[in-house]
Amino acid sequence: MSARGNAFRLLILPGDGIGKEVMVEVRRVAEWFRDRRGAPIELGERPFGLASWDAFGSLMPDETRAAIEDADAILFGAMDSLDQATKIPPEERKKGSLLRLRKSLDTFANLRPIKAVPALLDASTLRREIVDGVDLVFVRELTGGVYFGEPRGVETLPDGRERGVNTHVYHSDEVERVARYAFELARRRRAQGGPGRVHSVDKGNVMEAGAMWRRLMQRLHAAEYADIELHHMLADNCAMQLIRWPRQFDVIVTDNLFGDLLSDCGAMITGSLGMLPSASLGPAGADGRRRALYEPIHGSAPDIAGRGIANPLAAILSFAMCLGETLHLPDEAARLERAVDAVLAAGLRTADLAPRGSASVSTRAMGEAVIAALERA
Ligand code: IPM
Ligand code: MG
Numbered sequence: 001m002s003a004r005g006n007a008f009r010l011l012i013l014p015g016d017g018i019g020k021e022v023m024v025e026v027r028r029v030a031e032w033f034r035d036r037r038g039a040p041i042e043l044g045e046r047p048f049g050l051a052s053w054d055a056f057g058s059l060m061p062d063e064t065r066a067a068i069e070d071a072d073a074i075l076f077g078a079m080d081s082l083d084q085a086t087k088i089p090p091e092e093r094k095k096g097s098l099l100r101l102r103k104s105l106d107t108f109a110n111l112r113p114i115k116a117v118p119a120l121l122d123a124s125t126l127r128r129e130i131v132d133g134v135d136l137v138f139v140r141e142l143t144g145g146v147y148f149g150e151p152r153g154v155e156t157l158p159d160g161r162e163r164g165v166n167t168h169v170y171h172s173d174e175v176e177r178v179a180r181y182a183f184e185l186a187r188r189r190r191a192q193g194g195p196g197r198v199h200s201v202d203k204g205n206v207m208e209a210g211a212m213w214r215r216l217m218q219r220l221h222a223a224e225y226a227d228i229e230l231h232h233m234l235a236d237n238c239a240m241q242l243i244r245w246p247r248q249f250d251v252i253v254t255d256n257l258f259g260d261l262l263s264d265c266g267a268m269i270t271g272s273l274g275m276l277p278s279a280s281l282g283p284a285g286a287d288g289r290r291r292a293l294y295e296p297i298h299g300s301a302p303d304i305a306g307r308g309i310a311n312p313l314a315a316i317l318s319f320a321m322c323l324g325e326t327l328h329l330p331d332e333a334a335r336l337e338r339a340v341d342a343v344l345a346a347g348l349r350t351a352d353l354a355p356r357g358s359a360s361v362s363t364r365a366m367g368e369a370v371i372a373a374l375e376r377a
Contacts, residue, residue: 007042008327011071013064015049017300018310018363019077025312025367026075026319029336032371033323037332044071049079049096049300053088059096068101073292073326075319078300102142105291107280108174109181110142110259111321112297114246114266114276119344123271123353126243134269135194136249139182140259142280144174147256170209170255175216177283182253183225190228194250197229201238201254201262213255239265263297273298274311274352277318279325292326294318304351308362311350313340316370339373 010030014023033039046064053059068074079098082088094100116124116134124131149167156162182198190196200217202210214232221230233241235258241248242265254262267276276298282291296314304310317340324333344353348369354360361369 007040008072009042009044009070010073010075010322010326011067012043012045012075012077013048013068014045014051014077015300016051016080017078017302017305018298019049019079019300019315020051021305021308021310021363022296022312022315023075023077025363025370026315028367029316029319029370029374030075032374033332033336036374037335039323039327039329039332041327050082050085051080053085053092053096059088059092060101068105072289073294073322074105075315075322076293076295077315078296078298080300080302099147101293102280103148105280105293106143106282107291107293108141108143108283109178109281110138110140111185111279111281111325112138112140112259112263112266112276113321114138114263114269116270117275117341117344119341119347120271120275120353124269125271126246126269130246131269131271134246134249136246136266137185137189137251138259138263138266139178139185139251139253140263141170141174141178141253141255142259143256144170145256168207168209168255168257170213172212172216175213176220178253179217179220180224181281182251183221183228186228186251187225189250195229196227197231197250198225199231199233199238199249199252201233201235201252201258203235203258204232205234210255217253235262238262242266242269267297272311272352274314274350275317276314277321279318279321281325290325292322294322308364309351309360310363311352312363312367313350313370316340316367335374335377336370339370339377342373342377343369 014020034041046067114136116131121128146166146168149169152166154164186196186198202213204210204214246269267273278295278297280293284290296318298314320333320336323329349360350366351360
Protein backbone atom coordinates (compact mmCIF):
# COMPACT_ATOMS: atom_id res chain seq x y z
CA MET A 1 0.00 0.00 0.00
CA SER A 2 0.97 3.63 -0.06
CA ALA A 3 4.09 4.74 1.71
CA ARG A 4 1.93 7.26 3.60
CA GLY A 5 -0.58 5.36 5.63
CA ASN A 6 -2.87 2.97 3.91
CA ALA A 7 -4.71 5.11 1.37
CA PHE A 8 -3.57 6.00 -2.12
CA ARG A 9 -3.98 9.66 -2.90
CA LEU A 10 -5.77 10.04 -6.20
CA LEU A 11 -5.99 13.54 -7.58
CA ILE A 12 -8.71 14.34 -10.10
CA LEU A 13 -7.80 17.06 -12.61
CA PRO A 14 -10.98 17.42 -14.69
CA GLY A 15 -9.46 20.18 -16.86
CA ASP A 16 -11.51 21.45 -19.77
CA GLY A 17 -14.37 20.59 -22.08
CA ILE A 18 -15.83 17.13 -21.73
CA GLY A 19 -13.08 16.37 -19.20
CA LYS A 20 -15.26 18.12 -16.63
CA GLU A 21 -18.30 16.02 -17.51
CA VAL A 22 -16.69 12.61 -17.74
CA MET A 23 -14.65 13.06 -14.56
CA VAL A 24 -17.84 13.53 -12.54
CA GLU A 25 -18.71 9.95 -13.48
CA VAL A 26 -15.20 8.74 -12.73
CA ARG A 27 -15.45 10.24 -9.26
CA ARG A 28 -18.69 8.34 -8.62
CA VAL A 29 -17.14 5.10 -9.78
CA ALA A 30 -14.05 5.69 -7.63
CA GLU A 31 -16.27 6.44 -4.62
CA TRP A 32 -18.15 3.22 -5.29
CA PHE A 33 -14.93 1.20 -5.13
CA ARG A 34 -13.89 3.05 -1.99
CA ASP A 35 -17.23 2.65 -0.22
CA ARG A 36 -18.43 -0.71 -1.50
CA ARG A 37 -15.19 -2.62 -2.13
CA GLY A 38 -12.97 -1.03 0.49
CA ALA A 39 -10.45 0.23 -2.07
CA PRO A 40 -7.90 2.33 -0.15
CA ILE A 41 -8.49 5.60 -1.96
CA GLU A 42 -8.33 9.22 -0.84
CA LEU A 43 -9.80 11.50 -3.50
CA GLY A 44 -8.85 15.11 -4.15
CA GLU A 45 -9.71 17.45 -6.99
CA ARG A 46 -8.01 20.59 -8.34
CA PRO A 47 -8.49 23.03 -11.22
CA PHE A 48 -6.23 22.82 -14.24
CA GLY A 49 -6.20 24.04 -17.84
CA LEU A 50 -8.11 26.79 -19.58
CA ALA A 51 -11.03 26.53 -17.16
CA SER A 52 -8.57 27.24 -14.38
CA TRP A 53 -7.10 30.18 -16.30
CA ASP A 54 -10.55 31.72 -16.61
CA ALA A 55 -11.35 31.22 -12.93
CA PHE A 56 -7.97 31.78 -11.27
CA GLY A 57 -5.70 33.39 -13.85
CA SER A 58 -3.43 30.35 -13.99
CA LEU A 59 -3.39 27.17 -16.05
CA MET A 60 -1.62 25.42 -13.21
CA PRO A 61 -2.25 27.18 -9.86
CA ASP A 62 0.45 26.62 -7.21
CA GLU A 63 -1.91 24.59 -5.05
CA THR A 64 -2.65 22.32 -8.02
CA ARG A 65 1.07 21.86 -8.59
CA ALA A 66 1.54 21.00 -4.89
CA ALA A 67 -1.34 18.51 -4.97
CA ILE A 68 0.19 16.86 -8.04
CA GLU A 69 3.50 16.50 -6.23
CA ASP A 70 1.69 14.90 -3.32
CA ALA A 71 -0.51 12.49 -5.29
CA ASP A 72 0.14 8.80 -5.92
CA ALA A 73 -1.81 9.04 -9.15
CA ILE A 74 -3.56 11.65 -11.23
CA LEU A 75 -6.90 11.06 -12.89
CA PHE A 76 -6.77 13.51 -15.75
CA GLY A 77 -9.78 14.61 -17.81
CA ALA A 78 -8.74 16.72 -20.78
CA MET A 79 -7.12 20.01 -21.63
CA ASP A 80 -8.34 22.46 -24.27
CA SER A 81 -5.96 23.45 -27.01
CA LEU A 82 -4.38 26.83 -26.27
CA ASP A 83 -4.23 27.76 -29.98
CA GLN A 84 -7.05 30.28 -29.76
CA ALA A 85 -6.19 31.52 -26.28
CA THR A 86 -3.97 34.40 -27.36
CA LYS A 87 -4.44 36.18 -24.03
CA ILE A 88 -2.32 33.63 -22.16
CA PRO A 89 1.34 34.69 -21.86
CA PRO A 90 3.99 32.19 -23.08
CA GLU A 91 5.47 31.52 -19.62
CA GLU A 92 2.05 30.60 -18.25
CA ARG A 93 1.41 28.35 -21.26
CA LYS A 94 4.58 26.44 -20.58
CA LYS A 95 3.71 26.05 -16.90
CA GLY A 96 0.35 24.53 -17.70
CA SER A 97 1.20 22.33 -20.64
CA LEU A 98 0.42 18.64 -20.73
CA LEU A 99 3.93 18.02 -22.02
CA ARG A 100 5.47 19.73 -19.03
CA LEU A 101 3.25 17.69 -16.71
CA ARG A 102 4.40 14.46 -18.38
CA LYS A 103 8.03 15.56 -18.17
CA SER A 104 7.85 16.69 -14.54
CA LEU A 105 6.26 13.40 -13.46
CA ASP A 106 8.79 11.51 -15.63
CA THR A 107 5.96 9.33 -16.93
CA PHE A 108 8.04 7.68 -19.63
CA ALA A 109 5.81 4.66 -20.32
CA ASN A 110 2.48 5.50 -21.92
CA LEU A 111 0.19 2.48 -22.12
CA ARG A 112 -2.63 2.61 -24.65
CA PRO A 113 -4.53 -0.66 -24.74
CA ILE A 114 -6.71 -1.40 -27.76
CA LYS A 115 -9.16 -4.17 -27.11
CA ALA A 116 -12.08 -5.15 -29.30
CA VAL A 117 -15.35 -4.99 -27.37
CA PRO A 118 -17.68 -7.76 -28.60
CA ALA A 119 -20.76 -5.52 -28.39
CA LEU A 120 -19.08 -2.83 -30.50
CA LEU A 121 -17.58 -4.90 -33.32
CA ASP A 122 -19.81 -3.20 -35.85
CA ALA A 123 -18.84 0.30 -34.68
CA SER A 124 -15.44 -0.06 -36.36
CA THR A 125 -14.79 1.05 -39.93
CA LEU A 126 -12.91 -2.24 -40.31
CA ARG A 127 -14.68 -5.50 -41.02
CA ARG A 128 -15.87 -7.48 -38.04
CA GLU A 129 -13.59 -10.45 -38.75
CA ILE A 130 -10.53 -8.15 -38.76
CA VAL A 131 -11.44 -6.50 -35.45
CA ASP A 132 -12.78 -9.49 -33.55
CA GLY A 133 -10.30 -10.65 -30.90
CA VAL A 134 -7.89 -7.70 -31.13
CA ASP A 135 -6.10 -7.25 -27.81
CA LEU A 136 -2.96 -5.16 -28.08
CA VAL A 137 -1.25 -2.48 -26.09
CA PHE A 138 0.97 0.37 -27.17
CA VAL A 139 3.89 1.24 -24.95
CA ARG A 140 4.69 4.72 -26.21
CA GLU A 141 7.84 6.41 -24.93
CA LEU A 142 6.44 9.66 -23.55
CA THR A 143 9.19 11.90 -22.22
CA GLY A 144 11.77 11.98 -25.00
CA GLY A 145 12.17 12.10 -28.76
CA VAL A 146 11.12 14.98 -30.96
CA TYR A 147 8.57 16.21 -28.38
CA PHE A 148 11.37 17.44 -26.12
CA GLY A 149 14.57 17.42 -28.19
CA GLU A 150 16.78 20.51 -28.46
CA PRO A 151 17.49 22.53 -30.49
CA ARG A 152 13.97 23.48 -31.47
CA GLY A 153 12.29 26.60 -32.76
CA VAL A 154 11.88 28.84 -35.77
CA GLU A 155 14.41 31.48 -36.79
CA THR A 156 14.55 33.99 -39.63
CA LEU A 157 17.73 33.72 -41.64
CA PRO A 158 19.66 36.76 -42.92
CA ASP A 159 18.24 36.13 -46.42
CA GLY A 160 14.68 36.38 -45.05
CA ARG A 161 13.82 32.70 -45.22
CA GLU A 162 12.55 31.02 -42.07
CA ARG A 163 14.12 27.89 -40.69
CA GLY A 164 12.08 25.55 -38.43
CA VAL A 165 13.89 22.91 -36.40
CA ASN A 166 12.90 20.07 -34.13
CA THR A 167 15.26 17.40 -32.93
CA HIS A 168 14.58 13.72 -32.48
CA VAL A 169 16.92 12.58 -29.76
CA TYR A 170 17.11 9.53 -27.49
CA HIS A 171 19.69 8.40 -24.98
CA SER A 172 20.35 4.70 -24.53
CA ASP A 173 18.98 4.65 -20.96
CA GLU A 174 15.70 6.16 -22.17
CA VAL A 175 15.34 3.45 -24.80
CA GLU A 176 16.32 0.70 -22.39
CA ARG A 177 13.84 1.63 -19.68
CA VAL A 178 10.88 1.68 -22.03
CA ALA A 179 12.12 -1.53 -23.68
CA ARG A 180 12.33 -3.19 -20.30
CA TYR A 181 8.83 -2.06 -19.43
CA ALA A 182 7.50 -3.52 -22.70
CA PHE A 183 9.23 -6.88 -22.25
CA GLU A 184 8.03 -7.16 -18.65
CA LEU A 185 4.50 -6.27 -19.76
CA ALA A 186 4.60 -8.98 -22.45
CA ARG A 187 5.60 -11.46 -19.74
CA ARG A 188 2.73 -10.41 -17.48
CA ARG A 189 0.28 -10.64 -20.36
CA ARG A 190 1.62 -14.09 -21.25
CA ALA A 191 0.78 -15.21 -17.72
CA GLN A 192 -2.82 -14.21 -18.59
CA GLY A 193 -2.79 -16.19 -21.85
CA GLY A 194 -1.09 -13.67 -24.17
CA PRO A 195 1.49 -14.77 -26.77
CA GLY A 196 4.48 -13.07 -25.12
CA ARG A 197 5.29 -10.95 -28.16
CA VAL A 198 6.81 -7.50 -28.60
CA HIS A 199 6.92 -5.48 -31.81
CA SER A 200 9.51 -2.72 -31.62
CA VAL A 201 8.73 0.03 -34.11
CA ASP A 202 11.25 2.50 -35.56
CA LYS A 203 12.50 4.04 -38.81
CA GLY A 204 15.97 2.58 -38.54
CA ASN A 205 16.20 2.48 -42.34
CA VAL A 206 16.33 6.30 -42.39
CA MET A 207 17.12 7.55 -38.88
CA GLU A 208 20.37 6.86 -37.04
CA ALA A 209 18.53 7.22 -33.73
CA GLY A 210 16.05 4.65 -35.02
CA ALA A 211 18.85 2.21 -35.86
CA MET A 212 20.20 2.76 -32.35
CA TRP A 213 16.72 2.09 -30.90
CA ARG A 214 16.61 -1.21 -32.79
CA ARG A 215 20.10 -2.26 -31.73
CA LEU A 216 19.39 -1.51 -28.05
CA MET A 217 16.09 -3.42 -28.16
CA GLN A 218 17.91 -6.35 -29.72
CA ARG A 219 20.67 -6.28 -27.11
CA LEU A 220 18.36 -6.14 -24.10
CA HIS A 221 16.20 -8.86 -25.59
CA ALA A 222 19.16 -11.21 -26.09
CA ALA A 223 20.55 -10.50 -22.62
CA GLU A 224 17.39 -10.70 -20.50
CA TYR A 225 14.21 -11.42 -22.42
CA ALA A 226 14.97 -14.20 -24.87
CA ASP A 227 11.76 -15.95 -23.71
CA ILE A 228 9.74 -13.18 -25.40
CA GLU A 229 9.22 -13.02 -29.18
CA LEU A 230 10.75 -9.80 -30.51
CA HIS A 231 9.91 -8.43 -33.95
CA HIS A 232 11.29 -5.22 -35.39
CA MET A 233 8.92 -3.34 -37.65
CA LEU A 234 9.30 -0.11 -39.59
CA ALA A 235 6.80 2.54 -38.54
CA ASP A 236 5.20 2.93 -41.97
CA ASN A 237 4.71 -0.82 -42.24
CA CYS A 238 3.24 -0.88 -38.72
CA ALA A 239 0.62 1.69 -39.75
CA MET A 240 -0.39 -0.61 -42.57
CA GLN A 241 -0.28 -3.79 -40.50
CA LEU A 242 -2.55 -2.25 -37.85
CA ILE A 243 -5.26 -1.91 -40.46
CA ARG A 244 -4.46 -5.12 -42.35
CA TRP A 245 -4.11 -7.66 -39.54
CA PRO A 246 -4.22 -6.11 -36.06
CA ARG A 247 -4.48 -9.48 -34.29
CA GLN A 248 -0.78 -10.14 -34.97
CA PHE A 249 0.11 -7.59 -32.26
CA ASP A 250 0.42 -8.04 -28.52
CA VAL A 251 2.78 -5.34 -27.17
CA ILE A 252 3.99 -2.56 -29.50
CA VAL A 253 6.83 -0.43 -28.16
CA THR A 254 7.81 2.72 -29.98
CA ASP A 255 9.04 6.29 -29.63
CA ASN A 256 7.02 9.34 -28.67
CA LEU A 257 6.05 10.58 -32.14
CA PHE A 258 5.39 7.20 -33.79
CA GLY A 259 3.45 6.19 -30.68
CA ASP A 260 1.27 9.26 -31.02
CA LEU A 261 0.48 8.52 -34.68
CA LEU A 262 0.14 4.76 -34.46
CA SER A 263 -2.06 4.81 -31.37
CA ASP A 264 -4.56 7.00 -33.23
CA CYS A 265 -4.55 4.45 -36.07
CA GLY A 266 -5.05 1.73 -33.49
CA ALA A 267 -7.87 3.67 -31.88
CA MET A 268 -10.03 3.30 -34.97
CA ILE A 269 -9.90 -0.48 -34.66
CA THR A 270 -12.41 -0.22 -31.82
CA GLY A 271 -14.50 2.35 -33.63
CA SER A 272 -14.56 5.06 -30.99
CA LEU A 273 -12.02 7.33 -29.38
CA GLY A 274 -14.59 7.56 -26.60
CA MET A 275 -13.65 4.06 -25.48
CA LEU A 276 -9.90 4.28 -25.11
CA PRO A 277 -8.12 4.69 -21.79
CA SER A 278 -4.44 5.30 -21.13
CA ALA A 279 -1.93 5.18 -18.32
CA SER A 280 1.37 7.03 -18.15
CA LEU A 281 3.80 5.55 -15.68
CA GLY A 282 7.04 6.79 -14.18
CA PRO A 283 10.03 4.80 -13.01
CA ALA A 284 9.52 2.38 -10.11
CA GLY A 285 10.63 3.86 -6.78
CA ALA A 286 12.46 1.96 -4.07
CA ASP A 287 9.10 0.66 -2.82
CA GLY A 288 8.11 -0.45 -6.32
CA ARG A 289 5.55 2.31 -6.73
CA ARG A 290 5.36 4.37 -9.92
CA ARG A 291 3.97 7.88 -10.30
CA ALA A 292 1.07 7.61 -12.67
CA LEU A 293 -1.28 9.69 -14.74
CA TYR A 294 -4.47 8.12 -16.10
CA GLU A 295 -6.18 9.82 -18.98
CA PRO A 296 -8.82 9.07 -21.61
CA ILE A 297 -7.23 9.63 -25.00
CA HIS A 298 -10.17 11.53 -26.50
CA GLY A 299 -9.21 15.08 -25.46
CA SER A 300 -11.54 17.96 -24.58
CA ALA A 301 -13.89 17.73 -27.61
CA PRO A 302 -15.01 21.41 -27.54
CA ASP A 303 -17.65 20.69 -30.21
CA ILE A 304 -19.75 18.63 -27.79
CA ALA A 305 -18.59 20.04 -24.43
CA GLY A 306 -21.23 21.15 -21.95
CA ARG A 307 -24.06 19.16 -23.51
CA GLY A 308 -23.84 16.12 -21.25
CA ILE A 309 -23.54 13.70 -24.16
CA ALA A 310 -19.86 12.72 -23.97
CA ASN A 311 -18.94 9.07 -23.53
CA PRO A 312 -17.49 8.64 -20.01
CA LEU A 313 -16.27 5.08 -20.64
CA ALA A 314 -12.71 5.95 -21.70
CA ALA A 315 -12.25 7.90 -18.47
CA ILE A 316 -13.91 5.13 -16.45
CA LEU A 317 -11.69 2.51 -18.12
CA SER A 318 -8.68 4.71 -17.32
CA PHE A 319 -9.72 4.45 -13.69
CA ALA A 320 -9.83 0.66 -14.17
CA MET A 321 -6.18 0.87 -15.24
CA CYS A 322 -5.50 2.85 -12.05
CA LEU A 323 -7.08 0.07 -9.98
CA GLY A 324 -4.74 -2.42 -11.65
CA GLU A 325 -1.51 -0.43 -11.96
CA THR A 326 -1.50 1.91 -8.96
CA LEU A 327 -3.66 0.09 -6.42
CA HIS A 328 -2.50 -3.39 -7.50
CA LEU A 329 -6.09 -4.61 -7.48
CA PRO A 330 -6.32 -6.48 -10.81
CA ASP A 331 -9.50 -8.28 -9.73
CA GLU A 332 -11.23 -4.96 -9.05
CA ALA A 333 -9.97 -3.62 -12.38
CA ALA A 334 -11.46 -6.67 -14.10
CA ARG A 335 -14.71 -6.16 -12.18
CA LEU A 336 -14.99 -2.64 -13.60
CA GLU A 337 -14.13 -3.77 -17.13
CA ARG A 338 -16.83 -6.46 -16.91
CA ALA A 339 -19.37 -3.87 -15.75
CA VAL A 340 -18.55 -1.70 -18.79
CA ASP A 341 -18.87 -4.71 -21.10
CA ALA A 342 -22.23 -5.60 -19.52
CA VAL A 343 -23.60 -2.09 -20.05
CA LEU A 344 -22.56 -2.16 -23.71
CA ALA A 345 -23.89 -5.69 -24.17
CA ALA A 346 -27.24 -4.46 -22.85
CA GLY A 347 -27.30 -2.00 -25.73
CA LEU A 348 -26.62 1.29 -23.96
CA ARG A 349 -24.84 3.76 -26.24
CA THR A 350 -23.68 7.34 -25.92
CA ALA A 351 -24.02 9.45 -29.07
CA ASP A 352 -20.50 8.61 -30.35
CA LEU A 353 -21.35 4.90 -30.44
CA ALA A 354 -25.02 4.96 -31.39
CA PRO A 355 -25.74 4.15 -35.03
CA ARG A 356 -27.05 7.20 -36.89
CA GLY A 357 -30.69 7.88 -36.11
CA SER A 358 -30.88 5.55 -33.11
CA ALA A 359 -31.36 6.56 -29.49
CA SER A 360 -28.43 7.46 -27.27
CA VAL A 361 -27.98 8.08 -23.55
CA SER A 362 -26.35 10.93 -21.65
CA THR A 363 -22.97 10.97 -19.91
CA ARG A 364 -24.75 10.75 -16.57
CA ALA A 365 -27.00 7.85 -17.61
CA MET A 366 -23.97 5.91 -18.84
CA GLY A 367 -22.15 6.52 -15.55
CA GLU A 368 -25.21 5.43 -13.59
CA ALA A 369 -25.56 2.29 -15.69
CA VAL A 370 -21.95 1.32 -14.94
CA ILE A 371 -22.59 1.70 -11.23
CA ALA A 372 -25.80 -0.30 -11.48
CA ALA A 373 -23.87 -3.05 -13.28
CA LEU A 374 -21.23 -2.98 -10.53
CA GLU A 375 -23.99 -3.37 -7.92
CA ARG A 376 -25.35 -6.39 -9.76
CA ALA A 377 -22.01 -8.14 -10.31
C1 IPM B 1 -1.84 12.52 -27.26
C2 IPM B 1 -2.09 13.90 -27.80
C3 IPM B 1 -0.98 14.83 -27.35
C4 IPM B 1 0.34 14.30 -27.89
C5 IPM B 1 -1.14 16.30 -27.73
C6 IPM B 1 -2.45 16.85 -27.23
C7 IPM B 1 0.02 17.15 -27.27
O1 IPM B 1 -2.20 13.85 -29.19
O2 IPM B 1 -1.74 12.37 -26.03
O3 IPM B 1 -1.78 11.58 -28.06
O4 IPM B 1 0.70 14.59 -29.05
O5 IPM B 1 1.03 13.58 -27.17
MG1 MG C 1 -2.23 11.88 -30.02
